[in-house]
Amino acid sequence: MTDMKEITVASALQLHKGSHIENDLLLLDALAALPLPEEPRRMGCLLLALCTSGTARYTVDTIQHVVRPKDIIIISPGQVTDDYDLSEDCNGIGLMLSDRFFRESISGIHELSSLFLFSKNHPVCELRPEEVEMLSNYFHLLKQKVDNSDHHFRVETVKSLLQTLIYDISNAIYRIQNSEKHKHSRSEKIFFDYIELVERNFRHERRVGWYAAQLNITAKYLSESVKAISRRTPNAWIDYYVTLEMRVMLKNTAKSIKEIANELHFSNQSFMGKYFKEHVGMSPSQYRKT
Template sequence: MIPIYNISDFPSFQAIDDQFMLERFESLQRPPKLQWPHKHSFYEIMWLTSGTSVNVIDYHQVTVEPDMLFFISPGQLHLMNHAQSVKGFSLTFTESFLLINATNKNALKEFAFLDNSYASPFFKLDSEAIAELSPILELMMNEVIRKEKSPLIIANLLFVYLNRIQRLINQQSTGDTDPNNVVRYKLLKKLIEDNFKTQNSIAFYADKLNLTSHRVNEICKAVTGKAVGVVIRDRVLLEAKRLLVHSEQAIGQIGDELGFRDFSYFSRQFKRQEGLTPAEYRKTMHGKYQSSY
């Protein structure tokens, strides 16, 4: 069973209920028996200012270096190991906190880099980006260390901080940054998350979004470079990996749970994507994700 942690599991004077926390990474108080890997119920943006670590998000491994932002979204499998002299900041928040005083309830969905960290979990900062983001982070830190914190001030600063990050990413991106398309893609991703085990039809998702299948495919390709069918397949594959590594279920049961019509078909499809059969993948990866910080 993979544990799911809340913000309140990391006690801090610089937290606001179970909604927000900004801490120096080296001062972060972790649960006494923190388990790796685990999942979060919140968003986290790590900014390492010195040191290195190896972070794994849903089986994408990244060596995190100084002045790199690293993004983790709710529900993603997170493993951190090989940490060396790590210093920096850990910023965690929930959707409800960000939207405390937002008139646009799709505000969070417009940040394309959030909920997309399975594909792009980090962003390297240059000197100009550091100069742009540092003052906002400092303002947030100054507010959270006050005895009487203002959630409204912090939420507004967080909103500015996320917008600046998105703008910096957009400047380097070749993908579609139209907020309307990003919002629609986020809605599509949520639908896929809720239905991928039973629905692989593009028409099903198009109907839920009140769009044509062609238009949904256009939006998906514009934002991610991938067709809808590939996004659905990737989500099923991710779940197969999670279950193979972190459950005791028989491979046939996993195939059944994910909607494959028979064991051999599941095995062939998995090998086509990963280059290993499910059994080979389980054997190869089982020990790798049992590390700790």
């Protein structure tokens, strides 16, 4: 059995030569022009899209979703999409971000993560008219900046704009998350409370039992709830935040690897190096050079 193919910025660029920055960012000004795969595909990047006309049906992780005008679509890396069915007048705009480019754009703002996690189980949400206009304006401004290849700070300007865009999208998600239509199940509440705890404490606490105790539940119940909502174990989420922080510090600070190990409460630099290589596939010093 062959591995499932991924949808990445690079693979999309082979089909749509739109405004882009290498294999990290692609702006899609006509979603209807993209040929749809005829088999399940795993997302190897983040997709943010806005439906502007018509309707569409598709599945994310086997669950069917219906998209209508004013709906925002957020599909995260690792999720599987399939069973596409678009009306003849369906169209929209969107952008695709490599995981690396997304991480670099939001470095230092972990508190947005729990909002984007909400979208993993609610990948289609209806925006207000003013939010639709806001998203459209961001898209056109991003396109203008991406296309200006003579701008000396082109990439930095685009990252700054993306960070502002993500703040505004997260504000819309926060509103939707707390609306009457989206009351949390018990498992969802445990999951979001767990993620908030991890975001505050991952630098010095990596024991699942400790987090379970803070939530007044057993480690087993925490594991079952987190896996039911996110399809990841509690340990996997801790590893995600720790390695994300390592990546950000290695790329965006001049701190030595030993200083980073101390700041993240590893027993020594060697242990941190083994941990990083296990989860990222290369040593911290190799990653810093990439």
